[in-house]
Amino acid sequence: MQTEIKFAGFGGQGILLSAKLLAYAAMKQGFFVAWVPSYGPEMRGGTAYCTVVIGDKRIGSPIIKNPTHLVAMNRPSLEKFANDVKPGGVIMINSSLIPTRSNRTDIIELIVPANDAAIKVGSVKCANIIALSAFAAKAKVVDMEVLRHCVMDEFSAKPKIIPLNMKAFDEGVDIANKS
Amino acid sequence: MAKVLMKGNEAIGEAAIRAGCLNYFAYPITPQSEVAEYLAKRMPEVGGVFLQGESEVAVGYMIFGAAGCGERVMTTSSSPGISLMSEALSYIAAAQCPAVFVNIMRGGPGLGGILPSQGDYFQAVKGGGHGDYHLLVFAPDGVQEAVEMTMNAFTLAEKYRGPVMILGDGMIGQMMEPVEFPDNLKSEPSNKDAWATSGMDKRKSDKRNLVRSLFLDPTELNANNLALKAKYVQMKKEEILYEGYNTDLDYKVLIVSYGTMSRVCKTSIDMMKEEGIEVGLLRPRTLFPFPEEAIFKAATRESCKAVISIEMSMGQMVEDVERCVRGQRKVDFYGECGGDIPTPEKIIEVVKGLL
Numbered sequence A: 001m002q003t004e005i006k007f008a009g010f011g012g013q014g015i016l017l018s019a020k021l022l023a024y025a026a027m028k029q030g031f032f033v034a035w036v037p038s039y040g041p042e043m044r045g046g047t048a049y050c051t052v053v054i055g056d057k058r059i060g061s062p063i064i065k066n067p068t069h070l071v072a073m074n075r076p077s078l079e080k081f082a083n084d085v086k087p088g089g090v091i092m093i094n095s096s097l098i099p100t101r102s103n104r105t106d107i108i109e110l111i112v113p114a115n116d117a118a119i120k121v122g123s124v125k126c127a128n129i130i131a132l133s134a135f136a137a138k139a140k141v142v143d144m145e146v147l148r149h150c151v152m153d154e155f156s157a158k159p160k161i162i163p164l165n166m167k168a169f170d171e172g173v174d175i176a177n178k179s
Numbered sequence B: 001m002a003k004v005l006m007k008g009n010e011a012i013g014e015a016a017i018r019a020g021c022l023n024y025f026a027y028p029i030t031p032q033s034e035v036a037e038y039l040a041k042r043m044p045e046v047g048g049v050f051l052q053g054e055s056e057v058a059v060g061y062m063i064f065g066a067a068g069c070g071e072r073v074m075t076t077s078s079s080p081g082i083s084l085m086s087e088a089l090s091y092i093a094a095a096q097c098p099a100v101f102v103n104i105m106r107g108g109p110g111l112g113g114i115l116p117s118q119g120d121y122f123q124a125v126k127g128g129g130h131g132d133y134h135l136l137v138f139a140p141d142g143v144q145e146a147v148e149m150t151m152n153a154f155t156l157a158e159k160y161r162g163p164v165m166i167l168g169d170g171m172i173g174q175m176m177e178p179v180e181f182p183d184n185l186k187s188e189p190s191n192k193d194a195w196a197t198s199g200m201d202k203r204k205s206d207k208r209n210l211v212r213s214l215f216l217d218p219t220e221l222n223a224n225n226l227a228l229k230a231k232y233v234q235m236k237k238e239e240i241l242y243e244g245y246n247t248d249l250d251y252k253v254l255i256v257s258y259g260t261m262s263r264v265c266k267t268s269i270d271m272m273k274e275e276g277i278e279v280g281l282l283r284p285r286t287l288f289p290f291p292e293e294a295i296f297k298a299a300t301r302e303s304c305k306a307v308i309s310i311e312m313s314m315g316q317m318v319e320d321v322e323r324c325v326r327g328q329r330k331v332d333f334y335g336e337c338g339g340d341i342p343t344p345e346k347i348i349e350v351v352k353g354l355l
Helices: A013-029 A074-085 A112-120 A122-140 A144-154 A159-178 B010-016 B032-044 B057-069 B079-095 B121-126 B143-160 B170-174 B219-240 B257-275 B293-297 B317-325 B344-352
Strands: A002-010 A032-037 A047-055 A067-070 A090-094 A107-114 B004-007 B023-026 B049-052 B073-078 B100-104 B135-137 B163-169 B176-179 B243-246 B254-256 B279-284 B287-290 B306-311 B330-335
Touching: A002 A013, A002 A074, A002 B163, A013 A032, A013 A047, A013 A090, A013 A122, A013 B176, A032 B135, A032 B170, A047 B219, A067 A074, A067 A122, A067 B219, A074 A090, A090 A122, A090 B344, A107 A122, A107 A159, A112 A122, A112 A159, A122 A144, A122 A159, A144 A159, B004 B010, B010 B032, B010 B100, B010 B143, B010 B163, B010 B170, B010 B176, B023 B032, B023 B057, B032 B049, B057 B073, B057 B079, B073 B079, B073 B293, B079 B100, B079 B121, B079 B163, B100 B143, B100 B170, B100 B344, B121 B163, B121 B287, B121 B330, B135 B143, B143 B163, B143 B176, B143 B219, B163 B170, B163 B257, B170 B257, B243 B293, B254 B293, B254 B344, B257 B279, B257 B344, B279 B293, B293 B330, B306 B344, B317 B330
Parallel strands: A002 A067, A067 A090, A090 A107, B023 B049, B023 B073, B073 B100, B100 B163, B135 B163, B254 B279, B254 B306, B306 B330
Antiparallel strands: A002 A047, A032 A047, A032 B176, B004 B176, B135 B287, B243 B279
């Protein structure tokens, strides 16, 4: 059994970190994981995407054409990858920046105004954490308590911003539960 | 020790420290710059030295200098940078100094691109620099193996008193995977007093050690080359590593593939198995010495009708595979380079074409 999650957005949106936290949580639960970035010549404002592969046996190909799920943080990402997602998967759409939808009926669409919700929580910088927790709560790929701890661990060197990110995490879960 | 989630590049840096390497010299180049970034921070913490050279040419000779003094030393680079270091590699091999070189391959030739490639097989296995020398070449297929091979590389560099190369690709450098650092791969202190220019006071010896690669007397040069050859013969006896995947069944096709490419092949093999098609994989884990006999045996299994070498290159290792199969089976090739790694679906299409 293998699950693949593609995270995609602008460089600087925290795509790689969201993906890393998910991989980290899955590893803590004893799964085999691989975090595979697209490391083209991108920079802030360019496109960034990253795939997390979670499996119950050693990960073979790190190259994934059709992921199980997609977290789209901006419009070009949704347009580029929506049709690649396997039927039955979750497509998370950051509706703060994406006015369109996936136009697919065979997947579960999760609409999360990640940027707006992040501003409401305290800083637009935590939009990636909101997207992560909302997606994870909907797709149920990892244990939410483990993931919450991983987010906390990630910011352990900057304890000042832990409460903000925890608030963001809970807000994301809330949005997913209400959807 | 608990597993940690690390990028291949960072894990290689940490592996060097765990193996007791206190000297790391490098020049940044994508896709391996994180090794330098990581060790720039880590080396001072353990009392080691990180120095960024003014170019890869300089770095090559910084490695030679430290190795000649008997210091455990490593550099990392990517394809164009390794070309610049290749002169020093030849000198280090000739002077019989232990050193570890890591090549996280990117697309070439020329400046090429920054995405993963396996286009430096010939360079790593057949030469790179001039003269009759070989590198012991490891080909990891993921972060854990990159760590184990890097740690082991220091031991083997000292055992054979020569340069050892880790030949990875951009995917292995950039990918994050869970990794453990095995305690049993720490290197023992080497017996460097017999050859290193470490200072006669320090080693309390009357014997003058000389590190050199110039032998104008033909008898002396021949003797040095024979000494090198004897090491390569010994490596072929003692250091060959490979993995068989699905090779205990009656497969119709044998794939030979290494590194990242071999993982894609494994996924293809699993997918074909579900359709009832058995395909075997032989993955060389050392590229020099090459698993010649293992490939011959796997290729000549009665059920095996065809052999194919699959690489992220335009066809390099395939020449060695053909040599090992000795004309007993047809050897095909499939490869892509430029940065796009062939997908499992593409490999299946290619393999089915051989049936």
